[in-house]
Amino acid sequence: MATDDVKLIGSWASVFVMRARIALHLKSISYEFLQETFGSKSELLLKSNPVHKKMPVLIHADKPVCESNIIVQYIDEAWTSSGPSILPSHPYDRAIARFWAAYIDDQWFISLRSILTAQGEEEKNAAIAQVEERTEILEKAFIDCSKGKPFFNGDHIGYLDIALGSFLGWWRVVELDANHKFLDETKAPSLAKWAERFCDDPAVKPIMPEITKLAEFARKLFPKPQA
Amino acid sequence: MATDDVKLIGSWASVFVMRARIALHLKSISYEFLQETFGSKSELLLKSNPVHKKMPVLIHADKPVCESNIIVQYIDEAWTSSGPSILPSHPYDRAIARFWAAYIDDQWFISLRSILTAQGEEEKNAAIAQVEERTEILEKAFIDCSKGKPFFNGDHIGYLDIALGSFLGWWRVVELDANHKFLDETKAPSLAKWAERFCDDPAVKPIMPEITKLAEFARKLFPKPQA
Incomplete structure (x- = not known):
């Protein structure tokens, strides 16, 4: 596993969080999984995604990326040399x-x-x-x-x-x-x-x-x- | 202007069609603008975007690309060496x-x-x-x-x-x-x-x-x- 300063705010049951997790696993990127408590939103989530206040949020080197499909594309583009390409090449x-x-x-x-x-x-x-x-x-x-x-x-x-x-x-x-x-x-x-x-x-x-x-x-x- | 086999199905008044046109202009790509008639949908539009039946549709070498923001990204990625980059580099x-x-x-x-x-x-x-x-x-x-x-x-x-x-x-x-x-x-x-x-x-x-x-x-x- 690559060691990067990567955190993921999410929950085990969320489809959208799962997208980010699969992309991280495909690229063999180690990350800290910060699980939200059902029924409440952490201060970190509210601060990291003030517009939608929703998980998942990927935090890479202290910079937040929001919205699951955008996170998956970001992971593909930021770690081009780790693991397979997630987006097609053409x-x-x-x-x-x-x-x-x-x-x-x-x-x-x-x-x-x-x-x-x-x-x-x-x-x-x-x-x-x-x-x-x-x-x-x-x-x-x-x-x-x-x-x-x-x-x-x-x-x-x-x-x-x-x-x-x-x-x-x-x-x-x-x-x-x-x-x-x-x-x-x-x-x-x-x-x-x-x-x-x-x-x-x-x-x-x-x-x-x-x-x-x-x-x-x-x-x-x-x-x-x-x- | 580069000469490419590019057609755009659209209308002068549509915000979403305008996105594709601006991207084509930025990249200096010549294209045929196939204007739809207000109140009806052409056979070409229905055939090219059977899922949403909506303009714009970019047709590049007979292959259709739908949805305005997807078209803009496609134009940026398909003509990397023409004009400036449309998406940021980082x-x-x-x-x-x-x-x-x-x-x-x-x-x-x-x-x-x-x-x-x-x-x-x-x-x-x-x-x-x-x-x-x-x-x-x-x-x-x-x-x-x-x-x-x-x-x-x-x-x-x-x-x-x-x-x-x-x-x-x-x-x-x-x-x-x-x-x-x-x-x-x-x-x-x-x-x-x-x-x-x-x-x-x-x-x-x-x-x-x-x-x-x-x-x-x-x-x-x-x-x-x-x-």
């Missing part, structure tokens, strides 16, 4: 990876979250249908980007793999909650196999949260309305 | 530029637009107050990023200058509509001076729309409710 492939990463956050994730926050069955079913549709779009994107290789990024995990893969724990929690499988061999066969490979990757496996622990945490975050 | 400065560019689109612009779409005086005044507050945040960001130089990016226009500067025409239209000045010498003195410099830049001046023409277009897009 400008066009980089543009495509950025496009789908934005789609994941701005469209797909919004639908996924709305399954957990839906009021009533009708709203929940509409959200499920939207996730189905958007997952199908991502299945096609995987086929286009990976070009027959194991990851969106080719032979190893990259920017877009991290952007979607960081959701896999929560995605399974949503599947359990909704009693509906999205990532299966018939509906999204390429993504289903990619998901297994991603979770087995040495940069991911040690930090992917256990589903039972995450499901318990989800019940705290999204309590069911009293019957 | 990874930390790049992360900061990306952070503020996202803030402009996700927060500041949402407030600005809500002035035009507000229902009633109370909603409008709340939107105006929010733009004031967010412009103050951007005034501080300008001071931090520019470090005494004329632009966010330093000596010449860069990524963040384009991200905010592309809004200047519409911003003035909103000021006229709301009868409220945001960019003035007392409230945002650094940004007010930056705005003048930005609009005078040779890469910007020929494509910055006339305010009267834009105001007329705004009345079509956001018709006033009948009294």
Whole structure:
């Protein structure tokens, strides 16, 4: 591990924090993980991200970098000689990876979250249908980007793999909650196999949260309305 | 001008299309400007951006790139040896530029637009107050990023200058509509001076729309409710 003055403000359960952690692991950068307490925000977090007051924040040599996808790009650009490149090398492939990463956050994730926050069955079913549709779009994107290789990024995990893969724990929690499988061999066969490979990757496996622990945490975050 | 197989699908009045045009002008890249007709979407646009069906789309050697900030980064990365760098050279400065560019689109612009779409005086005044507050945040960001130089990016226009500067025409239209000045010498003195410099830049001046023409277009897009 490279020894750098790197700290990461975050939490084990956050998808967005996980992105930064996977990028740090890929690049073999050692870091101090400063975990926030559920329900409160530390002074360091508020000082380091005064605009959004959100984790993750990467602090490198006392300078804060905020927003998960920006942190991942920063890690790739600041440690070019450590580990593999996270962004694709060709400008066009980089543009495509950025496009789908934005789609994941701005469209797909919004639908996924709305399954957990839906009021009533009708709203929940509409959200499920939207996730189905958007997952199908991502299945096609995987086929286009990976070009027959194991990851969106080719032979190893990259920017877009991290952007979607960081959701896999929560995605399974949503599947359990909704009693509906999205990532299966018939509906999204390429993504289903990619998901297994991603979770087995040495940069991911040690930090992917256990589903039972995450499901318990989800019940705290999204309590069911009293019957 | 470099001669490249470059087309841009867009419209003269769009902030987001303007971003791509400024980047192309900065890099001295000649391009064919394929203007969309107001109220309809061309087949080429629908085919080139099937996910969002939105302009701008840059088509370089028959390959489409979508989303304005992604296009600007693509132009910078694909034509590294033409013209100045659009993104800052240091990874930390790049992360900061990306952070503020996202803030402009996700927060500041949402407030600005809500002035035009507000229902009633109370909603409008709340939107105006929010733009004031967010412009103050951007005034501080300008001071931090520019470090005494004329632009966010330093000596010449860069990524963040384009991200905010592309809004200047519409911003003035909103000021006229709301009868409220945001960019003035007392409230945002650094940004007010930056705005003048930005609009005078040779890469910007020929494509910055006339305010009267834009105001007329705004009345079509956001018709006033009948009294």
